[in-house]
Amino acid sequence: MHMLIVDDEPLARQRLIRMIEQLDGYEVVGEASNGVDAVAAVDKFDPDIVLLDIRMPGEDGLETARKIAQLPEPPAIIFCTAYDEYALEAFQTLAVGYLLKPVQQQQLVDTLQNAMRLNKVQRNAVSNTAPDGQRQHITAKTRKGMELIPIASIQCFIADQKYVTVRHSAGETLIDDTLKELEQEFPDRFLRVHRNALVSISEIEAMERNNSGQFELRLKSVDYRPVVSRRHVSSVRELLSRL
Structure with missing residues (x-):
């Protein structure tokens, strides 16, 4: 390089x-x-x-x-x-x-x-x-200092109690943003599929049932399969019909 x-x-x-x-x-x-x-x-x-x-x-x-x-x-x-x-x-x-x-x-x-x-x-x-006023990166304070995570590299955001984890092409990072804030800021980039999960629309490949009967998403670039809650199944189906 x-x-x-x-x-x-x-x-x-x-x-x-x-x-x-x-x-x-x-x-x-x-x-x-x-x-x-x-x-x-x-x-x-x-x-x-x-x-x-x-x-x-x-x-x-x-x-x-x-x-x-x-x-x-x-x-x-x-x-x-x-x-x-x-x-x-x-x-x-x-x-x-x-x-x-x-x-x-x-x-x-x-x-x-x-x-x-x-x-x-x-x-x-x-x-x-990137739309005017919309961030192109998510920031996180890590042991490396201030890390900038490109929005285009993010697969999903997962909330666990008071923390939100970003899963992206370089790994996983904790951030201070809430899912609600992220959902409101990036409605055209990420879809709510569960109360604790936002998924990149460009990453969604299919929705399938697992062995327990729950719906999961198959993503394009990672093996991780986010669970889709019942209340969000219809919105995911609608999205897939347009992809």
């Missing part, structure tokens, strides 16, 4: 380059010290991933990310910053990761692997079709 490092601090760029040099399959193809040069470098080097600082002189990383997102086939963006208060603004960009400085090697590895779960075409489709 080709990578671009953007940071106004030369030592910070050098540290990231040394970390990436220890990884197989990743190559730093360019550097930039400000937002203007970063956009030009993306056009020149066509990287798969951009590691992007936020606080930089002149155009900051958030504005730079918005400009990169407007390119025909934008790369994945991972913010590398010493500050965690920018995570909500990062929702409006194509960011797939949010690393807090000083970046740790394993955190970098985990975030890079997650970044490539969606290819360039998929990320571009998300940026172009």
